[in-house]
Amino acid sequence: MATLNGTSNGHGKMLSLTLQIWRQKNSKTKGRMEEYKIKGVSTEMSFLEMLDMLNEQLIKEGKDPVAFDHDCREGICGMCGAMVNGYAHGPDEATTLCQTHMRSFSDGDTITIEPWRAKAFPVIKDLAVDRTSFERIIQSGGYISVGTGGTPDANAIPIPKEAADRAMDAAQCIGCGACVAACPNASAMLFTSAKISHLANLPQGQVERHFRAANMIRAMDELGFGNCTNHGECEAVCPKEIKMENIALMNREYFGAMM
Amino acid sequence: MATVLDSKVPSGPLGEKWEKHKFESKLVNPANRRKFSVIVVGTGLAGASAAASLGDMGYKVKAFCFQDSPRRAHSIAAQGGINAAKNYRNDGDSVHRLFYDTIKGGDYRAREANVHRLAEVSVNIIDQCVAQGVPFAREYGGLLDNRSFGGAQVSRTFYARGQTGQQLLLGAYSALSRQIHLNNVEMHTRTEMLDLVVVDGRARGIITRNLVTGAVERHSADAVLLCTGGYGNVFFLSTNAQGCNVTATWRAHRRGAFFANPCYTQIHPTCIPVHGEDQSKLTLMSESLRNDGRVWVPKAKGDKRRAEDIPEAERDYFLERKYPAFGNLVPRDIASRNAKEVCDEGRGVGEGQAVYLDFAASIARVGENVIRDRYGNLFDMYAKITAENPYKTPMQIYPAVHYTMGGLWVDYNLQSTIPGLFVLGEANFSDHGANRLGASALMQGLADGYFVAPYTIGNYLGGTKLDPVATNAPEFGAVENDVNERVNKLLSVKGNKTPLAFHKELGKIMWNDCGMARSKDGLESALKRIPELREEFWNSINVTGEAGEFNQQLERAGRVADFLEFGELFAKDALVREESCGGHFRTEHQTEEGEAKRDDDNFAHVAAYEWTGKSGAQTRNVEQLIFENVKLTQRSYK
CATH class of the missing domain: 1.10.1060.10 (Alpha-helical ferredoxin)
Structure with a gap:
């Protein structure tokens, strides 16, 4: 990793964070909050890129990476989401979790991350819900x-x-x-x-x-x-x-x- | 021995082929359709529209997607629009013009008959979508609005703000949801296809893994449709969603489906530039922005002034300068290559790998509100990612991998070289040649799913004697064993490198050696390094967790393993194709002005690769492209 000016990309600041994350093996077991420390998080990174980085770190430490749903990472597929410090999709208005960037956080912050909580959305694992x-x-x-075909001209109405x-x-x-x-x-x-x-x-x-x-x-x-x-x-x-x-x-x- | 590929293009004049073919196709009586089962893998525009249409006709359909809902397939992220030859603008559009633009835009490497059919059914798509309630943009008189896209001199692009793909997919998803409700379609979400089952030479089923429980399951049918999208993620960084992968088509390839033109990749010119090593994806800024944005860099090398401080006379609007007829709306491959060229000259902005897309002139002309109305959500997305305000400062953009024109080889019926295996949408190779025009991917996905496959599958089912096949057939057991072995092997290596690390390393090789400019040396180096990386993968991959649980590391590992085989075929195809065409640019083959130089004498053909039992040892088969209706010329957008 390039470390120009102490960042991974030559711009943006670096954060050290404490993460409190909901861990739950599957829908049948009880979950609990666990604490992780992470360093070198660039403010240019997205929230999910920060979780990617955490997971690489957890694997190196021999721990189970955090499961979380995500796909397009551009705010349109609706797959991602978690409660961040008690707010759905995190602190930014009108923003999905994947479009939340780490510049919304400060060095030394503790961030709490939990799955959607609702009876109709049972937890599958960690942050992923059904x-x-x-x-x-x-x-x-x-x-x-309407079935396929047999429809009127688009400009008819x-x-x-x-x-x-x-x-x-x-x-x-x-x-x-x-x-x-x-x-x-x-x-x-x-x-x-x-x-x-x-x-x-x-x-x-x-x-x-x-x-x-x-x-x-x-x-x-x-x-x-x-x-x-x-x-x-x-x-x-x-x-x-x-x-x-x-x-x-x-x-x-x-x-x-x-x- | 090379196989002769029969495209099964019907005889007769171009404009009458599809009508004639539909009339000559076998039909399945409505009452008999429920006796036939069809598997649809993938629920993007092609898959959802096909599953909904086939369910509506009365076939027994099983549909599969790896996401938690069919609505999340990556078609949802398409922004700018969908083309259709409606000629609502009275500006000279026609089916023939859309056909011609698409063939020319694809640099004469697509099959004429398929492209003409696409242009013909394009008009039905818009009618279908409006009937479903897709809220396309409208004018004050209540009629549909249009915008222009690259490679066309008419306005034929229909749009729903900057979320056209989302609205079209939600339309297809709503039709699919209705069929699920009516019990015509059995939907399997969070389920990934891991292999294809071939019985007596015909595609008769798939093996899947339930991503929640890890259960490996068998599904049989009379026909299998792969609608599984493109393979842009072989580059690691692309505009594709994280889950997009080559596994379904690659596994089908290994079971006998030919893979066509794997090296044809579209590098989209307007994406947000790369920010760092930990970046996981690149975000597209719709091509529609080139309607109102002007692309430029400073005339002087190394000019580090802010954009606002660079006077008009010291700016180089390089697309407008070099291509006065099309200006900022040249096709994507040309816009991308020119952006790379000016950055390579040292005139890039920002971190050096970026050019400006400037809206100042348009805002001065029509006002900020009109620009906000047209592109508001795109400007917001840009601001969120970069923390810059594009209404005040020009956007910085750079090309990124976006779409793959290659895919499984299919004939006119969209059937692969395995009878009973049909391939729709981006997953097939058929309609875009060596470069796809903007707003044509949505058109092709929906054309294949709503209006082509329902006819050609009926023709197959109605005209083929199919013995019943049950999932306890030995062929299913054998393929299921292969799948289990592979999963267990991935979990048993217990090495020291993660799937993500391997994916990034492969992506770097692909981008550097198989990206926007390809050379013999680079491709030969990739052909050496990819097998080495694959060997390292199988010796030192570390997949945590178990097979029988929700395991995202295992999912990625399986996909990366397939990319590591696929990447090799990609590089091989690029090396053999000794010409430049569309998105495939070989540095050895360019005109004096640096434009792509085709070699029609030797390469006016489709390369379709046949698996022979070992990665990299595929046989290259050829389908000669026959042009009866257009004259092959050097593309000119000047």
């Missing part, structure tokens, strides 16, 4: 029922730009689960409402709007997610800035379905 419950919610109705933009705002959800992890009730309402709102804002989504809202909300309840009591933690941690207004819209859709 989010299959999100799949079930989408499968229960998060779509427009003009859609007002404002409606398309509102749909897009909601459709940006990456399904990471931060909203559930941050909510005191472990509610999935922000996630579910984002999909309902995306489709309810478009003319193509009108035909099934009531069926969709009723089925998705039923699935959400059956899977063990809690209710919304307007804490707003979900919106605060959402890496894609999905708004709570979507929950209000979802409730209107639901009442419409129940009438």
Whole structure:
């Protein structure tokens, strides 16, 4: 490793950190917090690169590396996520864990890292959790029922730009689960409402709007997610800035379905 | 003995081949479809659209992905857009023009008939996606908006802000979720394909590992579709997701599928430059930014002033200067090579391996708000990674490995050299030749999955007598044993070097010797060093943990082991292809102006490699490319 100016890359500062990390062998065993020291963390590194570095260190010490989910590392796949110092995805606003950079921390900091905590997201190992419950919610109705082929010309139905933009705002959800992890009730309402709102804002989504809202909300309840009591933690941690207004819209859709 | 490759391209005029082929294809009666089972590996645009379409038609589908949800496949990260020959702009676009641009952009190394079909079905894709609720960008009148992309002089790119791949994948994912709900598709998440099972010469199943429990499992079917993406991660640093790998296609190659043009790699010109040794990936800044950003470096070498302090007269807008017709929108391979060239001259900015992408002129012209509306999420991402504000300071960019045009060889039906094994999307080699144009990957993935494979698989299933195969057949047992042996071997070495360390070392060899500029000396050195590194790997790899548990070290080790074999074939292919074409640039073969110099007399063909039992000893087979509808010329974007 190059050590120009004491950093790995010639710029950025170096940090020494204490990490408190949740370790749990599998879903059947109890977990515990463990402490690790790590040195030479460049402020230019991403949070997950810091965990990579820790894992290389743990392997050299003959210890089990920390399991954590991740894939695209550019903030769009929704695979990564952990509670960092009590905040879902860490300290930065509108940022996934993979896009959190170590410049958000200071030399000598202690950082606590825990998995998403929710009844509907059982721990698989360490920081990796099972989010299959999100799949079930989408499968229960998060779509427009069209088969392949036989669709009208794309410009056949003009859609007002404002409606398309509102749909897009909601459709940006990456399904990471931060909203559930941050909510005191472990509610999935922000996630579910984002999909309902995306489709309810478009003319193509009108035909099934009531069926969709009723089925998705039923699935959400059956899977063990809690209710919304307007804490707003979900919106605060959402890496894609999905708004709570979507929950209000979802409730209107639901009442419409129940009438 | 070289095998003769039959592309099975239908006869007749180019524009009528696909219609004719569809009509002549065998059909499977709707009531009989449930008697056929199909395995789909990978759930990106190609896999999710294929699984959803086949499930919708009535086939029994099993789909697999290594992520925890099909929605996370790396198609999700595509930013800029998707091409379609809609001609909504009235600017002279047509199916033939999209076909022509794609063939030319690929430097005349793609199969004409496949590319024309791609251009034909491109228009259906946009209709399909809009019907699913994909929120494409619209104008105030309510109709769809378009933008321009490299290698084209028309505006045919549809987009959803800077997240087009995400929205298209979520569309395909929603269709797939519906089919899962209807019990037409059985979805296996966190499951990785580790080998292919061939029975009586036909692909009849796969062996998988459940990544949560470690259980090795058998799955049988009447056809297998690989939609497993590209192999850019052989370079370690690329814009690909961490999990992207070559294992599924490589294992199929070892079972008899030919691997075509492995050396064709796209180096994308606009990525955020490398920051240090511990970096794990490179982040792309969409090509769409070149619509409004101007690429430049200082005219003087070693000019260390801040961008804002360098006067207009002392800047070199090198793409606009050298290619006045296309300017900043030249194809990716040309933009990348030119960026490397100016940095090699000592005119790079930042740490030396970067050029500016400057939005000042566009912001002055249309205002910051319009730029924010077009690219806001990309600017935010850039700011998060670099801690710089691109609205005020030009972005710094540098080329990075992004996409691989090579892949398993397929015929017109997307069928590999193993009957019953179909390959879709980036995993096949078929449509982009030696260079892919921007916004064409999404188009190809969805074209293959929604509109091509459903017909050609029906033709296969309807026209083939398939004996029933159960997973207790001896062939399944044999392949499962191979898989278990390999897993146990990885765990038993107990050496002193991690999978990540080996991956980085391989990546360095690949980038230095098989990257943007390739030479005989460099490639020969890579061909010497890769087998050495592979041997070291099998003597000193350290994989912690056990087989029967969630073990991410084991996952990476298996993928790196396959990259260590694949990298050798890559270098071999690059060495034999004694010409420059598209993304494959051999320093020995360039024009006086430094442009890629093709050798059509000797290399207007596809190289398809056949496994012969030993890594590096593959036989090179050739499919001659026949151009009846375009004239091969030196590409010019000047």
